[in-house]
Amino acid sequence: MEIITADNLEKYFGTLAAVDGISFSVQRGEIFGFLGPNGAGKTTAMKMIHCVSKRTGGELRVFGMDTDTDPRQIKQRLGVVPQENNPDPDFTTFQNLTIYARYFGIPASEAEQRAEELLEFMQLSEKRDAPIETLSGGMKRRLIIARALMNEPELLILDEPTIGLDPQARHLIWEKLRHLRSLGCTLVMTTHYLDEAERLCDRLVIMNSGKILVEGSPAELVRQYAGEEIVEAAASPGTIACLKEQGVEFEVFGDTIQVQTSDPQNIARTLMESCRRERITVRRATLEDVFLKLTGRTLRE
């Protein structure tokens, strides 16, 4: 069943196309990822999905309802973790959750019980009565995720959920997100951590300049765009000349040569035997290779 359907979705800020005609659909119970460099349009797309930004063109339906005409009904059923933390600084951790629940019309006793559970779930119980300014960045992030779960959403929108978290906390979040998926919750997330996307997402799209470049499961995308294995070596002129001589296709990134291959032994042997043996490594191709290949290696402003 389709939870989100976008058809030629478009968002212009003046003449800037932040989202430039994207089409995708998200199925019930999957984790769907949006990847892309800074300014690609991920946050803009998230905001249109959770009805706080109005599209300027195309179609967008969430739970089968139009985001333009039924924002209240849609928002009642989804949870939002925005890119920037915005806890309510006038209240404690616990009160942040119960007050947020009021915006959904959840009765106080139910809200309090759920808030206790979620603080436990996000390992924030110790900070239950702490003022917000005494929380660390990572604790605030966990609080925002807990807050997004207060209304037991069917769809969770997470804009860079693990930004600023330490490795322990990231693993904790991943585990929680997978747990939510197992309960039937649908998750849409953006991230700049490609290992995170690879581990979590069932399907993802890579965006650039407001457009979707590719869509697929992480494994499919890696296979299709980066091959199976990558052999890397130091980019010395000798090695480059040598590989050319051997007729091996390669790419140079800064001080590193990369060869995409399904036969790494052979390439590695060629490098070891015929060329200079300098910093040769063999590794599996990853989503990062796909990402850099498709979106380029130059910095975005």
Next chain:
Amino acid sequence: MAYGGLSEISRGALAVWRRNLDAFIKTYRVNFIPPFVEPLLYLLALGYGVGALIQDVDGIPYPIFIAPALVSISVMYSAFFECTYSSYVRMYYQKTFDAMIATPLSIEDVICGEILWGATRGTIYAALMIPVLFLFGVIDLPTSLLLIPFAFPAGILFSAIGMCFTAITPSIDALNYPAFLFITPMFLFSGTFFPISILPQALQYFAFGFLPLANVVNVNRAITMAEFSPMLLYNIVWVLLVALLFFIIALNLMKRRLVN
């Protein structure tokens, strides 16, 4: 957008109102000081200080003359500042509005809740001032209790006007302009510390036609003096209509600012 945005308001506005009430109660110690201290200072300095030189205004002792104005001013300041500086901080710095509109609340719910809260704060202040003024013997009870219910529509009026400025201000500093150019002159020239009747005729019309505080003071003074005239009806209707007008303008300006 039907009915100027009024149809987009739901019960959710009360959750926004409650949030602000909760925050107010949390910091009650600072919040409850002004309504006690302010009338005290004004009464001592103006009522008894300046009043000693004046004797009376139209046969009314000066402290008794300014007492209803003090309540009106307190309602104006608390409601106006709540929906300018405080709302701006919540909107711009704390991102509270952003968090709210990601829930089922509409922008109209949020703005309505803020304005209702501004009016409530004004009403609380008016109510707290009454015992102080009564102890000074400058108002009578129980008639003066009517100041409390009238503080609410008056509060809506000043909150809604404040919210309009918040919706168009480029920065928090720019809110000083309406505070100094609009609120301060009104504080002085609305029949607060001298009767409007000593102004030239044209200015009198201007005051009752365009100055919210002038109309509010007139109603409050009628209440504390227990003197009711036909003019009073005009003042009350004016306050109600203009409050509604600015309420709708505030909803629409804020919608324009927050939707992107």
